[in-house]
Amino acid sequence: MTEFSGRKGGPIQVTRPSLPPLEEVMPYLEEIWRTRQLTNSGPLHEQLEAALRDYLGVRHISLFANGTLALVAALRALKVSGEVITTPYSFVATANALLWNDVTPIFVDIDPVTLNLDPVQVEAAITSKTSAILPVHVYGHSADVSGLKDIADRYRLHLIFDAAHCFGVEDEGGSILRHGDMSILSFHATKIFNTFEGGAVVTSDADTKQRVDCIKNFGFANETKLVAAGINAKMNEFQAAIGLAQLPHIGAAKDARARIDALYRERLSAVVGVRCHERSKARAHNYSYFPIFVDSDYDLTRDELYLCLREHGIYSRRYFYPLIPEFSIYQSLVDSSDRGWPNAIQASERVLCLPLYPDLSEQDVIRISEIIKQYQRG
Template identity: 60%
Template sequence: MSSAASPIRVVSPEADERIFVTQPHMAPLSEFIPYLEKIWDSKVLTNRGPFHRQLEDALCEYLGVEHLALFANGTLALVTALQALRITGEVITTPYSFVATAHSLLWNGIKPVFVDVDPNTLNLDPKKIEAAITPQTTAIMPVHCYGHPCDVEAIRQIADIYNLRVIYDAAHAFGVKTESGSLLRHGDLSVLSFHATKVFNTFEGGAIVCPDAKTKQRIDHLKNFGYVDELTVVAPGINGKMSEINAAFGLLQLQHVDEAIARRKRIDAMYRELLRDVQGIRCLDAAGETASNYAYFPILIESEYPMSRDALFELLRSHEVIARRYFYPLISDFPMYRGLPSASRDNLPVATEAALKVLCLPLYPALRDEQVERIAAIVAQAQ
């Protein structure tokens, strides 16, 4: 690995070799064909078929949780998690996330209340939560941003005092562990995304980690139109089921996910070494995880750096490196949210500043060492 102290020549890429911020990790196609053949033979495409059941069991074992309900995507899982706990009124959440976090609240007729984030983790700041609680507050929806754990104990204590539910948007947190075990065991529910861009993907997909069998049963009813049997409907559910093809692909992907995470860890270490001495570039540190998934590599562009975040974004793009400004704009800046009192930038100074500083560099298992070095060289040698 090259040292950040030694200048690296910036080599122009081939015309067709654009480097995107992420790329789906996919198991070999030849290994997927036998799964497809079984589906073609069985004619079972959906409605909790054999691969669906197998994947739920396999994920419970891999993730260290007891109950898990698969979904067609993570957004439907968020929407259903709120319904499963009968959340109403107001929910405290973060402005620094993908829009699906807050959209799931609006889909349920719930008012989002935005609270600022911690400057070191960019997760919801527990010190700001209590001041936002009103008689209408029923829950807290934090996000384990970039896969770094929220302060789960502080959030739990606040929720206990005020009798609030906690639903974690754990879209980034697949496989993340802390000293107490799986990060997904915290809160009343944790919601995962298996979108194509995630560390573990099923093409499209998601899941809700449930604390007990009774909660999982309610969620399974809600994701299948509320049906218990062909004569009994117990809730106004939605069609959120994962198909057999997605579940089969997930079973195959699970066989390769440790290898993919190991490669992500190598790339993360390379970036940190190569950018270690670059003035004005700050890398986010761990937030208490004992096992990380290295889902993203965000850097913060500080005032000491010779150009702005957006200028660096454009410089990288001119070299066919498509970084992303995750998360910019803030959710609270979008039209359907910016009229809320909690969406005021004066209420969200840390999140507002982070949205103007953060740039996520490309990170995916197929990214080659020389590509990582080239990206780091562009950042290090910017003028």
């Protein structure tokens, strides 16, 4: 038995949801059955908000049914309008949330190393219609928070971070979630911390937290006062129960992910034509993903390697492919001849995320690495 507790046969998925021991969930379920409060900021919801606030080291957090609704509500709470500058290199929910708020996404290129928004490109895209910047901390690696804040401050723009990948990530000053007007988390089943589905808005401002809480509850400030055209985006008590049971295990999950990350780097370090994505200089990582670059001096293209691994029962993912503006519904929003995102295009064509989850076995990491190694040129 290795220090990685492995799966027993079957295909290897790119991720596998972490679940707390069932016996640790049962007391929370018994509490739900006792109180009969299933939603509407019940006792478990309030416990989880307090527990996450303390764990993450943030001032205010508002729980949501999922991360996309959290982002939609955050944009609405800040009354974002017109155009918002964002990245083409993300999951489509980032830009979909803008369309749901009748806001036009303006896609600019990314840094070729970090794969995060390039502040130089952001500043060059600002117009009189720009109201906000929406960066993504890709793969849990921090965007240039100081550079983006400087731009946002000088042009009086809102700064909202899509931090779906960043649960537990810290820089030298503390939680990466403290930056900007708001940061948005996802607690989807694929994330390091999950509540099956779920999400949150993090902010340092109490009034902003109050507005967000109203918006996620149909717009009600109290039983008789409606202050906004809100939505129903509340996290229910069952989701909160799963989160409370998950939280004590996050440290062990991060440690397991760190060991897997290190083993991949060791086994792939000498493979010609394959590069591991550089870690950021964060004080605390969460090892959410393991992306590699498949370069032109490798014997297979990225897509050929993707298919090759599938033939071996290994399901990697091309995060993020296609780029958001390459989807048909977004092509009408951008000049089809523009494609002014050469770094994002290259990443989209070369990045492959390998399987990574706490109970992925050492033997499987080695097997995946050996399959990749055998196709190196020469």
